[in-house]
Amino acid sequence: MSGNIIGERFLLVTFGESHGRVVGAVLDGCPAGLALKEDDIQSELDLRRPGQSIVTTQRKEEDRVEIMSGVFNGRTTGAPIMMLIRNGDKDSRPYDAMVNSPRPGHADLVAKMKYGGFNDYRGGGRFSGRITASFVMGGAVARKLLHEVLGVEIVAYSLEIGGIRAEGFDLDTARKNRYKNEARAPTAEAADLMKKKIIEARGGGNSLGGIVECVVLNVPPGLGEPVFASLDSDLARMALSIPAVKGVEFGSGFASARLKGTENNDEYYFQGDKIMTKTNNAGGILGGLSSGMPIAYRVAFKPASSVASKQTTVDLASRKEVELVVPGRHDPTVVPRAVPVVEDATALVLADHAIRAGMIPPVLRGP
Amino acid sequence: MSGNIIGERFLLVTFGESHGRVVGAVLDGCPAGLALKEDDIQSELDLRRPGQSIVTTQRKEEDRVEIMSGVFNGRTTGAPIMMLIRNGDKDSRPYDAMVNSPRPGHADLVAKMKYGGFNDYRGGGRFSGRITASFVMGGAVARKLLHEVLGVEIVAYSLEIGGIRAEGFDLDTARKNRYKNEARAPTAEAADLMKKKIIEARGGGNSLGGIVECVVLNVPPGLGEPVFASLDSDLARMALSIPAVKGVEFGSGFASARLKGTENNDEYYFQGDKIMTKTNNAGGILGGLSSGMPIAYRVAFKPASSVASKQTTVDLASRKEVELVVPGRHDPTVVPRAVPVVEDATALVLADHAIRAGMIPPVLRGP
C-alpha cells in the first residue's frame, strides 16, 4: 500500500494539493445502506473552517463537498465513495518567489529533495494542512457509521493552547462548549484566555502550539489487533499523520513513566453486571485492545510553522544564507482547526477496527 | 494485512506465545547478499536479557536463536528468513489459577473477551513482553542492513526511570555507556541512581516506568511517505506496538506545544556544502520525511503491570470482587530491557522505508 491510503477494511485514499484543482478522498469499504448526504459531511468540514477573529488566514475557504460516487438514493451502496472539494483561485506567486528559500519548519526543502523538484510547492502542495480536509470527509462518514451502529461518541477539544491549559471541567462541559468558542476549548474561561494568547501571538508575528485531548465513549471491548495493529498503534499512526503533530499519549501517558505500578494499574470492580476499572490510566486500551472504558488520548501540536517574523534560511541558488519573511497572513495556531480533524481521524481508525472485528456488518438493515 | 505483520517491502511477521513452544518471526523482503549468521542476531537478543541484580525475573531465558530459512552459504538469499527461539519449560500453574481473576494493567480480561476464552493465557500468551524478542530478531537484521548500506547508527538509552532523569550528557557518552550498565542509562551516575530506585521499588513489591530516548544518525533525507506512512507515523505505530508503551514524541514533542513558532522552527544554514538546521526541534522529521538531521524521539513506558503487592480485581466465576497477589518474581521495570527493543524496532521501520525509497537495492554486491 501507499502512504496515501490508510485502513484495511474501511480505507481512506487521499488526493489533492493545496493550490491544485481539488482536495478529496476515496472512502472504500463503507457498508451498504448507510444514509448519507453531502450535508452530513459539510457540517464537519464547516467546523474545520477558521474562526473569524482569532485565526484569520489569507484565504476564504468555501469548501463545498461533492459526493461523486458510492451513494445511490441517499444510501451508501458498498462501492467506493469519492468526495472532493474544489480549491478556489489562489495567488501562488509568493510561493514561486520562495522556491529557492525553504521555509523553516515546513517540508519545502526535503520535499524538493525527495521529488527532484517536481513537487507542487504552492501552498505546501501535498504537505499542506489543507490535506486534512480529506480526513474530515472520510471521518464524517466513519462517525455517522459508528454512532448509528454502535452508539460511539467522540469528543475532542483544545486542552491547551500557548501554555493555557483548561482545568476543572468534565466531559459534559467539554462536549457542550467546545464548538461554541473559536478556541475549541472545553470551557468558556479557558477559551477566553486562549483567545487572548492567540491574538497576542498574532500581533507579535508569531504562532502557538497546543494539545488536543480526545475522549471516545461506548467503544466496545476488543477493538484492535495485536501486535502491530493494536488500537493505540493505529491511533498513534493516524495522529502523527496530521501535519504539525509531534507527540501522542494514551491515558496517563508520559506521566505514567513517573508512577508506580500500584498507582498506575486500574483495578477492576463490578458496576452492577458490568466490569469497570476504578481509574482509567490505561486510557481505555489494554494490550492494544479497547477495554470498554472510555478511550482517552492527547495529541501535541507544534506552533504553526508559518510566522510573519523574519527568519534565517538558505538560498538554494546562491548557496548563501538569507533572511526570509513568509508573506501573507497566517494561522497563529492550528490547534482549534485541528479539533474536528482529530475527532474525524479517530473515527476512521475506530470504524476500520469495528469492521475488522465484525462489529459493523457489511450491510446495514433498517429504516 | 494482519496485526501480526508490519512493513511493506521489508516485513516482519511475528508468531509465538510466552509459554508456547516458540517465539519467532518471518522477515520478508531482505535484500539478497547480506552476510548473516545466528550470532548477529544472538548478540542483540542477549542485550534484551534481564540484568542480574536489578531486574530479576522468575525465569532464566536462554533464547538461542535459530535461522531456519532464507540464508544460504552465510548470505541472505532474498527468500523469507524464518527465525525462532524455543521457550523452555515453564510453570504455567499460576496462570491456570488466575484464569478467572484478570490481573489489573494486563490484557487478561479483554483478551478473554475478544477470543472467547480460547486465547493462550499462560504468561500473558500473545500479549507477553516476550513477543518483543521477534522485534529484536528482525531488527538485528535491519540494523545490519542499514549500517552496511547507509552507515545508519541507532542509539537508544533509558533517559528516565522512576523519575530519575539522566542529564548533561552527549550522544557519544550515551553510546559508550548504555550497554555497560544494567539500567541502560547514558551515564554511570544516572545508572546508579536508577538502579537504587529499581531495587527500592522491587523491595516494596512495586514497579517503575520510564522513558527511552532514541537517536538515529546518518539517515538520508527523504525517508517516509506522506500522508499516512510518514516516518513519524510509522515510528509511532511501531513504538505503540511495544507492550507497556503509552506515549511517543518527536524532537521537542509535547514541549513544543508551549513554544512559539520562532522558538520551535529550526532555521537553516550551510555547513560547508551541507544544509543543516541550527536546532533540531523537529527531531529530524519535517512533513513526515527524514530531513537529514538526526532523528530523535522518546517513548514513555508505564510501570510494569505485574507487581507483588495485593490488588483488587474481579472473579469472573463468582462475579465478586477479590484480592489478588500475582505470584512469582517480577521485573520491577521493563525500561532497561526495552532499550534494545526500541533500537531494533526503529531499525525495522527505517529499513522498510529505505527500501521503499530505493536507497537499499534488492541485491547487495560486494565482499
Added chain:
Amino acid sequence: MSGNIIGERFLLVTFGESHGRVVGAVLDGCPAGLALKEDDIQSELDLRRPGQSIVTTQRKEEDRVEIMSGVFNGRTTGAPIMMLIRNGDKDSRPYDAMVNSPRPGHADLVAKMKYGGFNDYRGGGRFSGRITASFVMGGAVARKLLHEVLGVEIVAYSLEIGGIRAEGFDLDTARKNRYKNEARAPTAEAADLMKKKIIEARGGGNSLGGIVECVVLNVPPGLGEPVFASLDSDLARMALSIPAVKGVEFGSGFASARLKGTENNDEYYFQGDKIMTKTNNAGGILGGLSSGMPIAYRVAFKPASSVASKQTTVDLASRKEVELVVPGRHDPTVVPRAVPVVEDATALVLADHAIRAGMIPPVLRGP
C-alpha cells in the same frame, strides 16, 4: 486492502458507477517527473470507444478525461493522480423496470444479495464494463512510464472472435493493423471475417465471445515476486478483474497440458552475448519471473451477456419465472473494446513490478 485497489508500489484505486456522476481512478505511486497531459490518457480512452459500424451501443460516450491532481507544470509530482470522466445523462428507466428481473449472465441478482439491495443497479452500476475506463486511465500512465524508462512495448489484438481465429501473422503485422480495423484484429482478412460474424450475431439478437492475445516486448528479466506475486499470478488476477473474462493462459497454456516435457521446455542458446530460448512455450515467464523473452498470454472473453433475444429469468416479487427482453441496443461483442483494456491492464501490472524491482526510480530525471 480492498477490492477496488490493485498494486503495491504503483496502485490503482477505482471508483464510479455506470450511471453515476463519474468513473475514475486514483493512481498512486507514479514516480515524479513523468511528462503527462490529458491527451496522453485521452488517446487511450478513445481506442476503447465503440466502433461505428459493428459495435453500436445505445449511448454516445464522450469520455473526456480530466486530471484533477498529481500533475504540476506538465509533470507528475509523486503525489496521487486523480483522474475522472463524467457520465453523461443516461436513461435509467429500463433498469428500474428490471429491478426484480435479474438479467442472465449479469451480476444483477448476486449484487442485490450481497449489498442488500442498496447497490446502484443502473447500467450494472459498479459491475458495468464501463468501469474498465479506469483501468485505461491508469494503464495509459503505466504504459508511458514503462516505455520511457524501459522501452517496454505492449501489443494486444483480437486473436479470435465468434470462432474466427486470425492465422499466419507476425507481431509486426499485428502491431500495424490492430487499431486500423474495428475488430482490433491483427490482419485485415481476419478483421473482415470477424466483422461479418459480429454483424450477423447482432442481427440475430445475439452476441459473441473471443480471445485477446497480448504480447509484451523488452520486459527486463526478473520481474515478479515468488510465490503469490509472481508475474503470471498478478497478470492473471488482473485479467480476471476485467468483466466477461473467463480464462487466461500463458505461453503454450492449456495446450501444454498435452505436450511432453521435451516438447514444451524451451532450450537455451546464445544470440551473441544474450541468452535466448529457441522456443517460447513459457510465454516469457519462468518460476513466476519474467525471463527476458517476450511475455505472451491470452485472455478468453465470454459472449456479451446483454442480448436482444428473449430469455428466461425469475421475478423476485412474484417469485415466478418470467420472460425477459433486455431493452436497448447492445454491444454484440466486448472483444474489440477489450483490446486496449488488456494492454493497459498489463501495463499496470508491469509498472508495479518494475518499481518493486527497483527498475524504475522514484524520480525521473531528464528532459
Added chain:
Amino acid sequence: MSGNIIGERFLLVTFGESHGRVVGAVLDGCPAGLALKEDDIQSELDLRRPGQSIVTTQRKEEDRVEIMSGVFNGRTTGAPIMMLIRNGDKDSRPYDAMVNSPRPGHADLVAKMKYGGFNDYRGGGRFSGRITASFVMGGAVARKLLHEVLGVEIVAYSLEIGGIRAEGFDLDTARKNRYKNEARAPTAEAADLMKKKIIEARGGGNSLGGIVECVVLNVPPGLGEPVFASLDSDLARMALSIPAVKGVEFGSGFASARLKGTENNDEYYFQGDKIMTKTNNAGGILGGLSSGMPIAYRVAFKPASSVASKQTTVDLASRKEVELVVPGRHDPTVVPRAVPVVEDATALVLADHAIRAGMIPPVLRGP
C-alpha cells in the same frame, strides 16, 4: 505486502526452501475456537506425497507437520499458527554441478539473475514444487474451517493427463474415486489409462502435463470483492502461484469464446424457494461474486520440467552451448500431486473471502 504472503483477513505466509532446514507457513487470521490437531494437517500432506508406482521421486518425504504456535488445548487461539515440516538430508551435489547450466523450463537462470547468484539453487530452492507443502498446511486449516462453519466441500481431480481425458462421470463418482487411485482421476478407467501414459513417459525419459478440475459445493452467494479481489481474480492468482501452472479457466472458460450469448448465459429458475440457473457456464461466479451455484474451474499444468532426456542449455562460465542431462529420478508428471494442492489453495481463497464477507465469525462457539 510481499509475494510470500497471500490473503487479507486469513493470510498465509510461506517460508522455506527445497533443501534448506524446513518448509513451512504462518497462517494468520484463523478464528479462535477451531479444533485443530497435527493429524488434521498431516492427512492432507499425505495426499500430496508421491504415489508408489507411477510417480517415483528420488526422495522419500516423510513430511511430519509440527504446529509450533497458535493452538492451545486443541483449539486455535486467534494468534498466528506457525507450522513446518523439516527437510531430511538431501544430496545437493548434483545441483552444485549444474550451477552454471540452467535447466530448461526451470527458474534457475532467471532466479540467478534476480538474486545476484545468492539464491539457494539446491533443488530449485524457493522455486521448488516442494513449496506447495505450505499451501497444503494452510489449506488444511481453511478446509476444516469452511466445512465446519459453512459446509463447504471442495473436490478436485485429474481431469486430463498426457492427453487422456476422463469422461462420463459425475461429481459423486469423482469424489469417491479420486484419492483411491494414484493418478487422482475421477474414474478407475481414466486412472488406468493415465497410469499407462505416465509409465510410458517415464520410460522414455519424458514427462506429461495435464488439467486439474476443481468443483466447490455450498459456497454462499456473495463471496468476492469487485473489482480486483473478485473471486475469480483471487482464485486465478492463487492457481498461477502453483509451480507449473500455465492457465486457468472458469465455467465454460475458453470454450465460451466460441459460444453465443444465448448459449452461454445461464437462465434462472426456481427450485422450490431457491433460485438456481439451468446451466452453470459461469462456473458459479458472476461479476466476480460467488453466485450460489457450484464453483467450477480448471487449471492447466505443463509437463514437469525435469526430464531424464538430454537437453541443450548454455554454460554460464564458458559462455557456450552445452548438453545437459538432469541427474536423479524425476516425477514424470506433477498433476496427481497437484490435486490436493489445488483443493487446499482453493480453500485458502474461499476462507479469506468468507471471513471478509462476515460469514465466518472471529470466534467459533460450539462443542
